[in-house]
Amino acid sequence: MVLGRIPGSQDVRVSCTVNGERRVAEGVVPSESLLHLLREHLGLMGTKNACEQGECGSCSVYLDGVLVCSCLVLAGQAEGRAVTTVEGLAEGDELVRVQQAFIDAGAVQCGFCTPGLIMASHDLLRRIADPDDDEIREALAGNLCRCTGYQKIIDAVHLAARP
Amino acid sequence: MTFIQPTSWPEALEARAAHPEAVPVAGGTDVLVELNFGRLHPSALMDLSRIAELRVWGRESGQVRVGSGVTYSEIIAHLVDDLPGLALAARAVGSPPIRNRGTIGGNLGSASPAGDCHPPLMAARAEVEVASLHRRRTIPISEFFVGPKRSVLGRDELIAAVWVPVATGPQVFTKVGTRNAMVIAVCSFALALHPPERRVGTGLGSAGPVPLPAHAAEQFLEGHLAETGAWESRAPLADSVLARFGQLVAEAARPIDDVRASAAYRRRALEVLGRRALSWCWDEYRGAKT
Ligand SMILES: Cc1cc2nc3c(=O)[nH]c(=O)nc-3n(C[C@H](O)[C@H](O)[C@H](O)COP(=O)(O)OP(=O)(O)OC[C@H]3O[C@@H](n4cnc5c(N)ncnc54)[C@H](O)[C@@H]3O)c2cc1C
Ligand code: FES
């Protein structure tokens, strides 16, 4: 059991693997979210903060390979676990197929929702190789976009499935 | 603020006894919203996500013991055959990331009248297993909730698991909301037929301060099915029977006017949900071979 892991302090140290690299953050307040850990302690700005209540999906990441809203995970819950953010999907400069499809289908306008939608679409395509419209809508139901009207996002997922 | 991170169930119970002020966090989908918005300022948080004992489910003598840390996604993937009502409710929760993270124990812990697990657990007559360092007890789901966001869980107790009888007949869950995903129920209704016992189970959500059963509707239908021999004949149910059942479901509600709907709307919607749920369940029962 771990009780305030820095001696003499109530703040905790969180060490986890982020996009394949070992990262350590000191002085994390126990009530801070994984989203805060990524953005404020580790400087990874790809994961977006919009609602902090699980409604918009812009903070979506993989935690041990499971799609989660990072705003609803305690930073300390990520201790020892593996986190993949949108920055960690591409291999070097080579975008993964769903990222390229978002560009090619014109599914990006202001781009704020895009990292979360890329993560949710990536997760869907791992589970269902060639999803139909209903499956796409259900999988992306937790991601809000204020610009595109969603149709081009759905097109992008189809394009990624059947390039 | 202290962070407590037990890695086993005995350790968690010890920590609960030593730090009753610590707020447990399972999936965090309710607690983190409160923390992020500054509505909750606990002096300690206790992470339950590392306790392997809470993450498992299994069949034991006609029941499924579902660990409190089992997520909606796991219920959908693994328990749809044994617990179809609960699995349907799990499918109606939030979005994929919420279902990946949110747990059945967290739903009970929050004790919201709108919690989607509660109606199917009422209809199935489930029991909640809770424990403290010195005592383990099971509480019928109908006695677990005492008011909005309040349950009988003691300050030294944690929810260990939920015991749900394996389905022996059709079960449905229906929910009214403004869209098909990401909604807190305006109202919801669960129905379970238990043919071997000739019993009917119901549960209403967002229809009162706590999840409610519709006892009069259950008794009416049990009486009708017994008198007419319909359990055996599987004869179609008259429209008047469906309508009466719906009325009795609506009469069991004690709804309020709030931002999501008026009490009158909720009553009317529950009447329709009750009638539909019965027609779906009965059609399924009539189509079943055994
Ligand atoms: C965007 C969004 C959509 C949602 N949609 C729905 C929905 O459609 N239907 C629905 O019912 N809910 C919904 N919820 C609410 C929430 O996801 C559920 O209530 C979920 O089941 C909570 O589980 P959790 O593990 O995340 O709980 P947590 O947030 O970890 O905990 C919730 C409460 O239970 C207590 N607790 C947790 N585990 C235990 C335990 N083992 N012993 C004792 N106490 C415990 C905690 O202290 C806390 O008070 C939604 C939430 C969000 C953010
Ligand atoms: S910021 Fe996490 S869901 Fe909106």
Ligand code: FES
């Ligand atoms: S592209 Fe602007 S919010 Fe989606």
